[in-house]
Amino acid sequence: MSQTSAGNNYTHEIINLISAGNIEPRIAVVGCGGAGCAIIDRLGGNLRDVSTIAINTDQRSLENISADRKIHIGRSITFGEDSRGFVEVAEYAAELSVDEIKQSLKNTDIIFIVAGLGGGTGTGIAHVVGSVAKRNGIVDFGIVVMPFSAEVGRRAIAENSLMQLQQVTENTIVLDNDSLLRLSPDIQMSSALSVIDRTIAGVIDDIRDRMNRSFIATIADDVMSLNSEFQEEVYMENMIDQPLDVQADTESPMFA
Secondary structure, eight states, X not given: OOHHHHHHHHHHHHHHHHHTTSSOOOEEEEEEHHHHHHHHHHHGGGSSSEEXXXXXXXXXXXXXXXXXXXXXXXXXXXXXSOOTTOHHHHHHHHHHTHHHHHHHTTTOSEEEEEXXXXXXXXXXXXXXXXXXXXXXXXXXXXXXXXOOTTOHXXXXXXXXXXXXXXXTSSEEEEEEHHHHHHHXXXXXXXXXXXXXXXXXXXXXXXXXXXXXXXXXXXXXHHHHHHHHHHHHHHHTTTTOOSOOOHHXXXXXXXXX
C-alpha cells in the first residue's frame, strides 16, 4: 500500500472514531507567518482544549507572542528576520524544517492552519504545513485572511497560495477583507481584527463541539454557513464611526 493510501485510510479511521464519539479529538491551531502567529496570540485563552503552534521566520516576532510551541524556521536563510515578502524564501525555509513541523504535529488528530495571505511568510508556508499534515493522516482545515481587492499584487499572490492550500486541506475557510468594507465601510482596523479573531475562535470551537455529533460528515455545508456568519458578524460592527484608511494599512502585519 502506498504512503498516500495509508495516510488516507488513517484519516478516515480518525474521522470515524471522532464522529462515533469514541475518542476526544486532539486539536492544534497552527499560526503561519506574522499574521497567523498574531491571530493565535490574540486569541489566547479564547480557545478551549486546543494547543497552539506558531511558525515564523521572524525570531523577534516569535519571542513576542504566546504559543504552546514555537518553530523558528529559516535561521540560515533569513537570519532571524522576516521573509521580506518573498514567498519562495519562506516556502524553502518551511521545507527545510519539515521534520520539525512533523514532530510538532505528533499526537494530533486535527489542525487548523491560520494565515494571512498575500505577504511572504504565511503565504509561503501554509500549504507546506498542510502537506505535512496530509501525509501523516491528520485532518486539516485552512482558515485564511485575504487582502483587499485594491491590493492587486497581494491579491494575486494570495489567490495562488489559496489554491495550493486548498489542494492539501479538507476544507479552507476564507475570511475576505473586502467583506469588511462592503458590509461596514467605516469599520476601524481594531474592530476588523476583532471580527476576524472572533470568527476564527468561533469556527474552531464550533467544529470541535460538533465532532461528537457526527459533524464531520456534513462539514462542507457548515463551512458555507460559517462564511455567512462571518459577514453577519462584520455587519454588527457597523456602528463604528471612524473610517478605515485602506491605503495606510496595506502594509499591515495582517498580511505578513
